[in-house]
Structure formats: C-alpha cells, structure tokens
Amino acid sequence: MEVARLEVFEVWMPLVSEFRTSFGSTRLRPALLVRAVERGGEEGWGEVVAGEGPWYSSETVWTAWHVIEDYIARLLPSNIESPELVGERLSRIRGHNMAKAGVEMALWDLKARMESKPLWSLIGGVKRDVIVGVSVGIQPSIDILVKTVSRYLEEGYGRIKIKIEPGWDIEPVERLRREFPDVPLQVDANAAYTFLDAPRLSRLDEYSLLMIEQPFHHEDLLEHAYFQSMVRTPVCLDESVRSVRDAVAALRLGSARIINIKPGRVGGLASSLEIHDFWSLKAHLPVWIGGMLETGVGRGHLVALGTLPGVRYPSDISASSRYYAEDIVDAPWELEPGSVIRARNRPGIGVEVNWERLRKYVRRSRSFTLQGKAS
Ligand code: OSB
Ligand code: MG
16 A cells, blocks of 8 residues: 555544543543545545543553654555554554554555455454443432433443442442343443452442453553452453453463453554454453444444454444534444444445534644655
C-alpha cells in the first residue's frame, strides 16, 4: 500500500449520559480519528481511544497526538506492505499502545477496503452476529441503577456489566440480583481495590456473576492469581493485559480465566489477534471484546473483532445511541434482536464517516506524511 498521508482529527463528542467509573467521570469524550489515504484515493479509518486524562491508562489524547506526529509518522514508511508489520516497525516506541492502535487500525481498514473485503472476514471472523451487552457506569443511587438497568433490558440488551468501587459493590449487585434473578450480570472495578479487599470481594461469589473484571492494580498479575484461587467466579483481566506477553504470564500464574480484549489497550488489531489466538486456541479459554466509548469508527473495529471464534462472552459493544445522540458514521450501529450487533457485509469496517457531522465535533486536525525509511 502506498499511503499518501495520515489525517488526524481530534473530536470531542458529548455522551448522552455521564459515564462514571472508579477512576473518574466523562461527559465529553475526546478521540483522535485517523484517516489513512492511499495514493489512489482509497481511505481507511482508525480511532485513538485515549481519554482526556491519564486515568484508565497513562495515555491521553494529547500524548497520543504528540506520539503520532513526532514518532509514528516519522518511523512508518509510506509504502507499507501490510498492517501486520506496523507493530514491528513501531517496536522502538515503548508503550503508547492507543496511539499505535489508532494508526494501525486505519491501515487495516484501508487494506480491507482496497481488497473490497469486510474487515471482519479479513481478520478471520466466523460469525457476523456479535453478542453484546451494556456497561453501566456508577449511578447516584441504587434505585437509579435499577431504573437504568431496566431501561437497557427493555431496549434489548441481554447482558449487564456494572462498574464497582469501594462503597459501591456488594449492595448494588445484591439488589440487581433480587430485581433481575436471571440476567447475565458481571462487574468491573477498573483496578479500584487492594488485596486487603479480597475477603469482601469474595462475597461476590454468591451472586452467580459471569465474571469479576480487573479488581486489583492495573499492572498486577499476582494478586489476581491469589484472588482467582479464592473464588469460583471467573476473574477477567482488562488493564493488566497489554500484550500477548502479559496473557502468557497470566495463564502461567492463573491470574484470570477470561480476557477482555481492547484493541486500543494492546496496540491494535494484530496484537488483539495474537492475544485471541493464544488465549482461545492455545489455552482454550474465552475472550470477549471490551469498549472505550468509541465513536462509530472505533466501534466498527470492535465489531470486526467480535466475530472471531474465541469470543465466547458478550462484548461491551453497544449501539451508537447508547453513547451519542448523533454518531459520526453512516449508518450508526444498531442493536438487533437477541442482543446482537451485526458485522456488515461491506468493505472495511462497513461504515462511512459523515463529514458534515464529523466537522461539528472537530477541535483540530492535521495531515502528516509518513517519513520512515522505505521498506
Ligand atoms: O474498563 O471496560 C472498561 C469505558 C472507559 C474506560 C474503561 C472501560 C469502559 C467501559 C465502556 O466499560 C464499555 C463500552 O464502551 O461500552
Ligand atoms: Mg474494564
């Protein structure tokens, strides 16, 4: 592929409702949309999911811009044979997985479009219907939580994940179980606990949760392993798995039975596929696809990953309308019966950016040429 330029658009998208986790609250979601333009005019889109502050990970929308401009655009050559090789080309850059992923995903979309193939089939997807759920932020009260969850269930979401933190854990779970005894339910702590909380957290075993996601430190594998040996409920890792190396260590240590794969966190689709293949094909354990409140562009990449054979739990990929009053793509992602979002039989991620809508949310944009040594 001859990539003439990368265009980067910094957008700030108002969420339909505040999203609160143990590490902070978001009303206006920033993102960098990356457009890779091929010499012949074909385009590919990716999304950098770094937030406004270094709370979920050390990256922010500002560090990602800097790393794309000053390092990624200088290291990548304009004649990129395949997006599979981007990781190796950028391996000198330590960390900054979200910045790398946004660019890499744009190149995957570009490749799929140039081959007139849906991205999901290009990366080895097997089923267009992706089973999804909804991730519910920390609410002002348990009554409001119950109302919020009821609304999502009425809309057709078949699996609920709630965010927890110290002071908002057993009681909301207990109440949800009482109100909705059969609903597939799981919790996500975003690393809010220490191992001193393990005895309290192990009480969650009573509520037949699908999993407990990332209770401990964002880089920990050991405490998660001790905890997994204390509880029947599967532990799921999110923040602690940044590459297939972490997944290998997690398997060896017994830190988790499930991995939530987010392409932004692990540096792109190639790394996501490596983790998927290792965890599901080698270790025979399930994965699912996590979300970062993406716009329709990033969501397209999540949906493509959701079609992989090892995805055996519902993914955090809700409809566009769960996040944004107006998504920047046509057509927005919609929930289908059976708590499904369907990958599209169209080239690439299967959606087109709507420029008129995009422009409303852009705060800055710039075009970069790729200056790496030709390969
Ligand atoms: O831990 O899964 C997480 C959103 C921002 C940061 C971290 C997380 C989340 C979500 C949102 O849970 C899931 C979604 O996009 O629907
Ligand atoms: Mg999580």
